[in-house]
Amino acid sequence: xxxxxxxxAPECVGWVYLIFNVWNILxxxxxxxxxxxxxxxxxxxxxxxxxxxxxx
Numbered sequence: 001x002x003x004x005x006x007x008x009a010p011e012c013v014g015w016v017y018l019i020f021n022v023w024n025i026l027x028x029x030x031x032x033x034x035x036x037x038x039x040x041x042x043x044x045x046x047x048x049x050x051x052x053x054x055x056x
Contacts, residue, residue, distance in 0.1 A: 002013045 002008050
């Protein structure tokens with residue numbers, strides 16, 4: 001799709017996917033660890049403040 005519609009070279013699309021996947025490999029465990037450390041609050045839940053932050 002990206003190569004036909006936008007006219008990008010397949011090598012560029014491959015590099016973008018590679019960089020994105022390496023970014024996810026590094027960040028997913030870090031953010032998972034951080035979210036696991038958040039304590040549960042009875043009225044707001046575990047991810048109440050986090051969800052609000054991600055929406056902004």
